[in-house]
Amino acid sequence: MVLTQSAEEAVRQLKETLRIAGHHQQALYLLSWDNRTGAPKKGVQLRAEAIGTLSEEVFRMMTSEQMGEWLDTLAEPDVFASLDPVTQATVRYVRRNYERNRRLDPAQHREFVTLVAEAESVWEGAKHAADFARLRPYLERIVEFQKTFAQAWGYADHPYDALLDKYEPGLTVAQLDPLFEHLKTETTALLRAIVGTGRRSEWPQGRRFDAAKQREVCLHLLKSIGYDLEMGRLDETEHPFQISINRYDVRVTTRYVEEDLLSALFGTIHEGGHALYEQGISPDLINTPLCEGASMGIHESQSRFWENIIGRSRAFWEHHYPVLLQVFPTQLADVSLDVFHRAINEVQPSLIRIEADEVTYNLHIILRYELEKALLTGDLKVADLPAAWNEKMRELLGIVPRHDGEGVLQDVHWSGGDFGYFPSYALGNLYAAQFLEAMERVVPDWEDQLRRGQVDGILGWQREHIHRYGRMLEPAEIVVRATGRPLEAEPWLRYLKRKYGALYGV
Numbered sequence: 001m002v003l004t005q006s007a008e009e010a011v012r013q014l015k016e017t018l019r020i021a022g023h024h025q026q027a028l029y030l031l032s033w034d035n036r037t038g039a040p041k042k043g044v045q046l047r048a049e050a051i052g053t054l055s056e057e058v059f060r061m062m063t064s065e066q067m068g069e070w071l072d073t074l075a076e077p078d079v080f081a082s083l084d085p086v087t088q089a090t091v092r093y094v095r096r097n098y099e100r101n102r103r104l105d106p107a108q109h110r111e112f113v114t115l116v117a118e119a120e121s122v123w124e125g126a127k128h129a130a131d132f133a134r135l136r137p138y139l140e141r142i143v144e145f146q147k148t149f150a151q152a153w154g155y156a157d158h159p160y161d162a163l164l165d166k167y168e169p170g171l172t173v174a175q176l177d178p179l180f181e182h183l184k185t186e187t188t189a190l191l192r193a194i195v196g197t198g199r200r201s202e203w204p205q206g207r208r209f210d211a212a213k214q215r216e217v218c219l220h221l222l223k224s225i226g227y228d229l230e231m232g233r234l235d236e237t238e239h240p241f242q243i244s245i246n247r248y249d250v251r252v253t254t255r256y257v258e259e260d261l262l263s264a265l266f267g268t269i270h271e272g273g274h275a276l277y278e279q280g281i282s283p284d285l286i287n288t289p290l291c292e293g294a295s296m297g298i299h300e301s302q303s304r305f306w307e308n309i310i311g312r313s314r315a316f317w318e319h320h321y322p323v324l325l326q327v328f329p330t331q332l333a334d335v336s337l338d339v340f341h342r343a344i345n346e347v348q349p350s351l352i353r354i355e356a357d358e359v360t361y362n363l364h365i366i367l368r369y370e371l372e373k374a375l376l377t378g379d380l381k382v383a384d385l386p387a388a389w390n391e392k393m394r395e396l397l398g399i400v401p402r403h404d405g406e407g408v409l410q411d412v413h414w415s416g417g418d419f420g421y422f423p424s425y426a427l428g429n430l431y432a433a434q435f436l437e438a439m440e441r442v443v444p445d446w447e448d449q450l451r452r453g454q455v456d457g458i459l460g461w462q463r464e465h466i467h468r469y470g471r472m473l474e475p476a477e478i479v480v481r482a483t484g485r486p487l488e489a490e491p492w493l494r495y496l497k498r499k500y501g502a503l504y505g506v
């Protein structure tokens with residue numbers, strides 16, 4: 001069927017508006033990158049106003065009456081069927097967000113944005129002083145907002161579904177509950193066995209690693225995993241992140257700690273994994289909102305795949321450890337590859353999520369997931385949150401924080417209003433292992449390739465099955481197409497048992 005004149009006009013207008021909104025977005029991303037990599041302190045206030053203006057402009061374009069009319073025209077079944085696949089996926093994606101945003105009361109939304117901006121700065125002080133009472137009134141209001149949003153967005157079974165959908169489209173509590181329950185049982189059993197061996201890392205403490213030399217190694221690692229520096233750069237920041245200004249400008253940041261070599265190495269590979277994803281998206285998606293990763297979970301699967309499955313494998317370091325020895329000959333003279341390999345895979349229950357190893361990491365997420373659900377249904381009051389946190393830490397990890405600063409106050413997410421985000425991190429692990437098994441069937445010699453310093457087989461598989469699609473496909477579609485199975489916990493558990501079974505003899 002040929003498009004009618006009004007449909008053709010709607011396609012043209014929609015594309016033009018998305019192109020302009022995308023240009024505003026580029027400016028916003030660059031401002032955000034600059035804010036986090038060394039913008040002068042005194043400029044922050046005026047900068048925040050500019051960010052506010054540009055974001056409001058994008059929001060206005062994406063929620064206008066006209067936008068609604070174009071989307072309605074293009075969603076008519078006959079019209080929709082005659083659109084090309086990229087336009088179809090664009091209409092689907094933009095319409096979903098349009099409806100979500102239109103369901104919020106604009107005045108209420110503004111109030112929420114102001115509230116979380118304030119709460120985030122209160123959180124910093126509260127965390128530092130380990131004083132939950134300071135943050136409590138803010139959190140109480142934020143939780144009430146989450147309940148309102150969940151009602152406005154709608155859900156079939158559980159209000160938490162409405163929040164999950166924002167980060168991992170299509171995922172529900174009905175799927176996550178049994179998955180996480182299974183994961184919890186199996187992981188705590190493995191953890192007990194590992195702790196029971198009493199084995200500790202022999203990594204030498206108290207040595208200094210020059211930051212400039214760490215940067216050299218980080219650049220070497222980024223290049224060697226296939227990151228294209230001609231469309232990227234590496235900068236320094238307090239909290240490492242990856243950000244795409246546009247399809248050909250995909251940036252990575254890291255943090256150098258001179259007493260802790262491993263922090264920058266693995267932080268850089270992690271952000272590099274995110275960047276490889278963004279550098280692999282099909283150029284056909286440029287100037288559409290599909291030119292980004294499919295979801296938080298799929299994105300995290302790529303960063304964790306490179307950081308943990310590749311970056312903490314022995315094969316990878318058989319090739320790269322000699323480079324590290326060359327850069328730090330005195331500091332590492334008495335450290336063998338075996339000691340290094342065990343040190344980068346040490347398992348130990350710990351209090352802080354972002355410092356957790358592969359085995360314990362998901363337990364930190366399950367804890368947060370259970371608390372968020374209880375807050376949303378009203379089964380848990382914000383006032384009782386610190387006690388509930390400590391109780392769950394004891395149950396899952398066998399340790400309890402000394403104060404709330406290293407407990408319930410450690411993450412910024414709740415102050416930022418990001419309820420429903422945490423599960424994405426655990427999903428990243430699960431997806432990564434499921435992708436590994438599928439890749440292994442096609443590239444069985446991937447470890448030999450790593451020993452030779454090659455990543456083409458691995459990266460090529462990811463490009464073909466994951467990266468190129470951007471947001472063309474939903475997360476669940478990507479997983480089924482790439483692996484032949486829906487999301488499941490077994491590949492991850494097999495990966496953990498195989499790897500840590502060998503490392504710890506359990």
Ligand code: ZN
Pocket residue numbers: 270274300303
């Ligand atoms: Zn990440």
